[in-house]
Amino acid sequence: MANTVIVVIDGFGVGAMPDAGSLRPGDLTADTCGHVLDHARTAFGRPLRLPVLGALGLGLVHPHPDLARRTHLPVAVGRAALGYPGADTFAGHQTMMGADFSRVTVARLADHIDEVTDALTEAGHRAERLEGQPLLMVDGSVLVHDNLEADPGINWNASGRIDEVAFDGPGGILAIARTVRAVAPVARVIAVGGHADGPLAAYVRPGDGGTVGLDTPATGFYRNSGLQVQHLGAPLDHTRQLPEMAARAGIPVTLVGKAADILVCDAATRHPAVETADVLTHTLEAVRAGGDGLVVANVQETDLAGHQQDTGRYGRLLEQVDAGLAALVALLDTPGDRLMVTGDHGNDPTIGHAHHTREYVPVLIHRPGADGVELLPDANSLADVGATAAVSLGLNPEDLAGGTPFHRA
Missing domain, CATH: 3.40.720.10 (Alkaline Phosphatase, subunit A)
Structure with a gap:
């Protein structure tokens, strides 16, 4: 050696x-x-x-x-x-x-949205499509969505404003991301919390390949202090x-x-x-x-x-x-x-x-x-x-x- x-x-x-x-x-x-x-x-x-x-x-x-x-x-x-x-x-x-x-696998959230909704509901969360789009608003504060910063279908995110919901702890952004991780077929589910310049719904946009997600750079998460991120890889x-x-x-x-x-x-x-x-x-x-x-x-x-x-x-x-x-x-x-x-x-x-x-x-x-x-x-x-x-x-x-x-x- x-x-x-x-x-x-x-x-x-x-x-x-x-x-x-x-x-x-x-x-x-x-x-x-x-x-x-x-x-x-x-x-x-x-x-x-x-x-x-x-x-x-x-x-x-x-x-x-x-x-x-x-x-x-x-x-x-x-x-x-x-x-x-x-x-x-x-x-x-x-x-x-x-x-x-x-x-x-490479998959859009839209391809598995019913499965993800059921998992979140069984975990005690309220999960609803945001204005009929293929992404979820969970408990009125956390978005579960396609990651638009990687190629379509590589990663999904659970994103929230930490002045509205805790990053960690019961019901927090990370707990929601872990529930999604348990049923996600993609390589990573990323929990993201930070201080945004406005409501997250205002920064939702379509991505490539039929994805829909949060334009995270536009939210101000990266510019503002307090950003918290945790990557949950595939088992x-x-x-x-x-x-x-x-x-x-x-x-x-x-x-x-x-x-x-x-x-x-x-x-x-x-x-x-x-x-x-x-x-x-x-x-x-x-x-x-x-x-x-x-x-x-x-x-x-x-x-x-x-x-x-x-x-x-x-x-x-x-x-x-x-x-x-x-x-x-x-x-x-x-x-x-x-x-x-x-x-x-x-x-x-x-x-x-x-x-x-x-x-x-x-x-x-x-x-x-x-x-x-x-x-x-x-x-x-x-x-x-x-x-x-x-x-x-x-x-x-x-x-x-x-x-x-x-x-x-």
């Missing part, structure tokens, strides 16, 4: 999957990596400086002319399909850690995911960035962070601390740049990540160490909308002590990343709920 570090560049895709256009036909042209590189040539007057991503083999899975086609590092290089419905950070990370998402057997398996085997586990917020492992050391500099610092510190272990780090700001459709910011962040990877490559030099760089979905900032894009993601594995370069076949699921990490940690990948190790990776 040695150090195994998984760095997830959030929203970093390398080209559309075949089903990327099922919701938006234009997404078949999605290519986060290629379009960010193209933009840099125009906006910066130079190629992006990504020597380490190049040395890790990015140019072997993406044909962009600004990426090197050769590497001197001992690497295994390929790409992975997502292996879960839609394109979502929560589902991506859970799948990557070995979860089985086969029972999670998963976390004991069959990589962090819990590693911890049970006595392997130290460190979760950094968004990974610290969305992955389950009671024994893990957690460093939540959003700024890329902080994520890289915590990751490097975890490796420098010595001792063999598992580190899973999420670089979130690339995803935020994609949502903001800010191609220039995305490019600058990639250069910042590349510099951090240089330090990690220098530290992880013992045979058996592994640095695995990947993504959880795409988020092409040039695509014309602010949603994630369903793209393949790179799988770049630095393997000190190995020989040469291995080109990996396309993986059907991100779960193969977790299975490969399990092998490097001396764990049995068959104990995960999903995933198959890459050969010799």
Whole structure:
């Protein structure tokens, strides 16, 4: 066993999957990596400086002319399909850690509104459609609705004004969200409470794909203080995911960035962070601390740049990540160490909308002590990343709920 570090560049895709256009036909042209590189040539007057991503083999899975086609590092290089419905950070990370998402579906609230109404009624709530629309007003104060900030049918929300209803406690927003979670087939039900600028009903609008929900940014929730949010994920057997398996085997586990917020492992050391500099610092510190272990780090700001459709910011962040990877490559030099760089979905900032894009993601594995370069076949699921990490940690990948190790990776 040695150090195994998984760095997830959030929203970093390398080209559309075949089903990327099922919701938006234009997404078949999605290519986060290629379009960010193209933009840099125009906006910066130079190629992006990504020597380490190049040395890790990015140019072997993406044909962009600004990426090197050769590497001197001992690497295994390929790409992975997502292996879960839609394109979502929560589902991506859970799948990557070995979860089985086969029972999670993409669904509008409208498709299950009677079932949700019955569950809320049985729990003692009053649930009624708001002006006949396919969303629910619960107890006159909490809206249960489609999440309009993700792709249609990925997540549902339970939203309320905390000056009208408590976030926690009996009858609160979170309790209502938990009742919805018990019958929801989607990846996440999100409880949201905050101070709005007016009645929530005034901010209801239609979304894509026949969804209807709350325009949460317009409410003022994000601008005003006091925002409370809790994500309720689909029921998963976390004991069959990589962090819990590693911890049970006595392997130290460190979760950094968004990974610290969305992955389950009671024994893990957690460093939540959003700024890329902080994520890289915590990751490097975890490796420098010595001792063999598992580190899973999420670089979130690339995803935020994609949502903001800010191609220039995305490019600058990639250069910042590349510099951090240089330090990690220098530290992880013992045979058996592994640095695995990947993504959880795409988020092409040039695509014309602010949603994630369903793209393949790179799988770049630095393997000190190995020989040469291995080109990996396309993986059907991100779960193969977790299975490969399990092998490097001396764990049995068959104990995960999903995933198959890459050969010799």
